[in-house]
Amino acid sequence: MSATRTDAPAKRAAVVRASGGNPRRKERIGFTGWLMAPSVGLLGLLSIVPLVALIAMSFSRVRLLGGVRFEWVGLDNWARALGDPELWKSWGLTIGYFLGTLGVEMALGLAIALLISRVTRGRGPLMVLVLLPMFVAPSIVGLLGRYLVDPTFGLYAWFLRGFGFGGDVLGNPTTAFLAVTLMDVWEWTPLIVLIALAGLTSVNPSVLEAAALDGAGSWATLRHVILPSISGILLVALLIRSMDAVRYFDIITVTTNGGPADATKIVPLRLFETGFRFFDLGYAAVIGLMMLAVTIAVARLFVRLLNGKAAQS
Amino acid sequence: MKSPLALRVLGTAALAAVVLWTVVPLIWMLMGSFKSTAQVTSPDPVFFFLPTLENYVRLFTGANNLSPYLLHSVVAAVGSSVIATVLGTLGGYGLSRTKMKGKASLSFWFISTRMAPIAAVVLPLFLMFRLAGLVDTLPGLILAYLSFNLPFAVWIMSAFFDGVPPSLEESARVAGCTPWQAFWHVALPLSKAGLVTTAVLCLVFAWNDYAFATIISGPNSQTLPIAATQLVTQTGVDWGQLTAIGTIVVLPMILAGIAVRRWLVTGMTLGAVTGE
Known part of the structure; x- marks a missing residue:
């Protein structure tokens, strides 16, 4: 009995080995298939099952008392989402936050990358210093931001007082929104610098020389030579940041938690509040699916861009 | 100039x-x-x-000792990073070399899973974990982190393996190697840098997580970022301790990130951009 038990896996392993290259005995799954199987299986459990659950939740009222129970409510949650001005206000804020962070990060990141690309000596240490914020946990970025702009003892608040602004940065709707935007900019501009710099170093120096010989000024060179040749890479940076901008909301959670007066309540925060404070899980699922749709649309663009690049080379 | x-x-x-x-x-x-x-x-x-x-x-020392939080953070981050890297290396190699029909859809599934909004994922995951008794356990937290680290590892390792010419493995096969040996002795050693980068980035993503931990973890599994935010109370904030926790959270990740600086572009752009 024990002999057959140990034999079976060994025989299967032999089949797997043989199936990889020998076309005559080709199995349906094959060597590469077996290599992917554990990841696909585990990820199916962690991604497909939750997705199905999320869809089911969006058509139900979910009760948590005494186990988990779903009560079918049809399209109620979806109808409610369409007519919920608070939710649409959150989407508006999300778009504002999205455009604000991404716009500043792209512009600033490109500018810094251009500056650094001229540095010849000590670029390594310089890059390390510039990249540091990227590794900081977003929740710590938020807490650190709070410490820096605290009206009584914050370092940045102290500077601002010097310039005549003495208010509580996170207490005012406008400045609070600005502050959380700038915290995100602080953390993620370095990523844009890193990506843009990789693009800039790949620009052919002889093209730049030719432009200089033709008498192109630095602005004209930037606009007509450098930017077009790194536009693909900048688009990659933009798409990656867009998807992450929908993903992360830690900074806002730990600084303003959506306030003051809902001024920073972007969609993921509303989802958390709906799902885990009011335990209205069905409605939260609708919000989640809306967010997922946005991400998938951006991911499609990203993959298409990636495949286009592969086709060119 | x-x-x-x-x-x-x-x-x-x-x-x-x-x-x-x-x-x-x-x-x-x-x-x-x-x-x-x-x-x-x-x-x-x-x-x-x-x-x-x-x-x-x-x-x-004292009543609110940080050591358990530190331990939870280390176990959850290292655990998910190791599992993601091992499975992701195998899966990524498979994805890179497979000629199956649904390859494009499969890779799209991986990347969209990686990029799925955490707020949307944690909602059903919370219910599933409640049913399975995984809420407030370290295995639960590791699984939650695998939901983004595993697709990341598969995708990025596949990008790194794409950089290894398959002809090398083919000649190894001609010389009598099994597919596994060609992978293990030829392709894998050439992708060591990618492997280390993947492991480090998975570690950073999991270590820095806040959103999953605030929902999935509890007294028995809380991590450092949670401990940090818990110092913020209605009555006031102990900023001395908070900056100290912040330093403990940030310093190791900065060191790890700098160590893989050369491959960071590839890792952070999911293989879309390759560095110098």
Whole structure:
């Protein structure tokens, strides 16, 4: 009995080995298939099952008392989402936050990358210093931001007082929104610098020389030579940041938690509040699916861009 | 290309400003962690002071000992990083070399899973984990982190393996190697840098997580970022301790990130951009 038990896996392993290259005995799954199987299986459990659950939740009222129970409510949650001005206000804020962070990060990141690309000596240490914020946990970025702009003892608040602004940065709707935007900019501009710099170093120096010989000024060179040749890479940076901008909301959670007066309540925060404070899980699922749709649309663009690049080379 | 002196001075000044912008908050946090309570919340910033270890000592002694949080963070981050890297290396190699029909859809599934909004994922995951009894356990937290680290590892390792010419493995096969040996002895050693980068980035993503931990973890599994936010209370914030926790959270990730700096572009752009 024990002999057959140990034999079976060994025989299967032999089949797997043989199936990889020998076309005559080709199995349906094959060597590469077996290599992917554990990841696909585990990820199916962690991604497909939750997705199905999320869809089911969006058509139900979910009760948590005494186990988990779903009560079918049809399209109620979806109808409610369409007519919920608070939710649409959150989407508006999300778009504002999205455009604000991404716009500043792209512009600033490109500018810094251009500056650094001229540095010849000590670029390594310089890059390390510039990249540091990227590794900081977003929740710590938020807490650190709070410490820096605290009206009584914050370092940045102290500077601002010097310039005549003495208010509580996170207490005012406008400045609070600005502050959380700038915290995100602080953390993620370095990523844009890193990506843009990789693009800039790949620009052919002889093209730049030719432009200089033709008498192109630095602005004209930037606009007509450098930017077009790194536009693909900048688009990659933009798409990656867009998807992450929908993903992360830690900074806002730990600084303003959506306030003051809902001024920073972007969609993921509303989802958390709906799902885990009011335990209205069905409605939260609708919000989640809306967010997922946005991400998938951006991911499609990203993959298409990636495949286009592969086709060119 | 020589630029005029004035322009170069301006450029240097701008770079200095950039470095100040990125570094000052971190230096200030580091300094704060070595200050006394009075100094850390002094209305006029204290720039010169006698450093004290008081905050760190208080973190690891007394009622609210940080050690369990630290342990949870290490186990959850390392656990998910190791599992993601091992499975992701196998899966990524498979994805890179497979000629199956649904390859494009499969890779799209991986990347969209990686990028799925955490808020949307944690909602059903919370219900599933409740049913399975995984809420407030470290295996639950590791699984939750695998939901983004595993697709990341598969995708990025597949990008790294794409950089290894398949002809090398083919000649190994001709020389009599099994597919597994061709993978293990030829392709894998050539992708060591990619493997390390993947492991480090998975570690950083999991270690830095806050959103999953606030929902999935509980008293038995809380991590450092949660411990940090819990110091923020209605009655006030112990900024001395908070800056100390911040330093403990941030420092190891900075060191790890710098160690894989050369491959960072590839890793952070999911293989869309390759560095020098």
